[in-house]
Amino acid sequence: MKKFSFLFVATMLLFSIGAEAQEKWSLEFRPGLNFPTGDVGNTDTKIGFGFELTGAYKIMPHLAAYAGWGLNEFKGDDSLLTEELTLKETGYTFGFQIIKPIGTSAFSYLARAGAVYNHIEVENNSGSITADTGHGFGWQVAAGVDYEFAPNLALRPMLRYRSLSRDITIENTSTELKLNYISFGIGLAWDF
Numbered sequence: 001m002k003k004f005s006f007l008f009v010a011t012m013l014l015f016s017i018g019a020e021a022q023e024k025w026s027l028e029f030r031p032g033l034n035f036p037t038g039d040v041g042n043t044d045t046k047i048g049f050g051f052e053l054t055g056a057y058k059i060m061p062h063l064a065a066y067a068g069w070g071l072n073e074f075k076g077d078d079s080l081l082t083e084e085l086t087l088k089e090t091g092y093t094f095g096f097q098i099i100k101p102i103g104t105s106a107f108s109y110l111a112r113a114g115a116v117y118n119h120i121e122v123e124n125n126s127g128s129i130t131a132d133t134g135h136g137f138g139w140q141v142a143a144g145v146d147y148e149f150a151p152n153l154a155l156r157p158m159l160r161y162r163s164l165s166r167d168i169t170i171e172n173t174s175t176e177l178k179l180n181y182i183s184f185g186i187g188l189a190w191d192f
Contacts, residue, residue, distance in 0.1 A: 023191045024058045028156065032185025034072050040120075041078075041168070041177045043085055048074035048181070050089075056097060066112070067094040072183075084125060089164065089179055091118030091135055099146050106149065110156060112142040118164055120177055131170045133177060138164030146189070156187040 034048040054068030074087045095114015102108060116138040122131040144158030160183040168177050 023152065026056045026058075026064070026189050026191045028052075028054050028056070028068075028187045028189040030054070030156070030158070030185045030187030032160075032183045034074065034181045034183045036074060037180045037182065038178070040074070040076065040087055040179050041175045042080045043076035043078045043087065045074045045076040045087065048072055048087075050183075052093065052185075052187075054093065062098055062100050064097050064099070065095075066097050066114070067092070069093070072181075074179075074181075085130075086123040086127075087177075087179070088121045088123065089118050090121070091116060093117075093140065095140070106147055108146040108148075110142075110144045110146045110158060112140070112158075112160070115139055116162060116164060120164070120166055120168070120179060122168070122170070131168050133166035133168045136164070136166050138162065138179075152191040154189045154191070156189055157185075158187065159184055 029051065031051045032049065034050060036045040036048070039045060050070060050072030052068055052070030054066050056064040056066040058064045069092055070090070072089045076085055076087060078085050093114060093116050095112060097110065097112040100109045117135055118138060119135045120133045121129050124130050140160055140162040142158050142160035144156055146154050146156050148154045162181055162183060164179045166177050168175055
């Protein structure tokens with residue numbers, strides 16, 4: 001009976017917190033283009049693309065903690081292997097964001113800073129994974145605008161700089177891959 005009472009009280013507390021926390025949560029989908037700032041290892045990396053899905057929780061009126069998952073893909077020519085490769089960066093992102101209204105308009109400033117916990121997979125022409133760096137930490141910063149075009153819906157154009165450095169071993173040779181890029185995307189966010 002004590003277990004049932006505890007579960008009942010805990011459930012009621014969670015529902016009461018949820019009832020008071022209207023529009024404290026947001027969910028965002030962001031596709032984007034990625035512009036590498038340099039070569040990645042021996043690979044001359046070209047413009048890439050990707051997407052990210054993040055959720056955020058408002059800690060204070062203008063401050064939120066966010067977490068999400070994303071995939072970013074880059075094509076490139078490897079100078080040592082003389083073949084085209086695909087680099088896929090996948091993993092997790094988390095940090096803090098500030099959304100501050102601009103006067104009484106539907107626009108707000110948006111800034112983010114946080115970490116990534118990602119890995120880089122290297123694929124050959126046939127789509128087989130030839131190497132994987134394993135997950136590791138990197139960082140990112142971003143700035144943009146939040147435009148609320150409908151109740152609880154906003155568009156978020158944003159510029160982001162991301163940096164991830166990981167070691168990779170290919171054919172018994174260890175190389176450091178530094179994946180640094182600027183990303184531009186327009187996210188669609190839903191507050192609830």
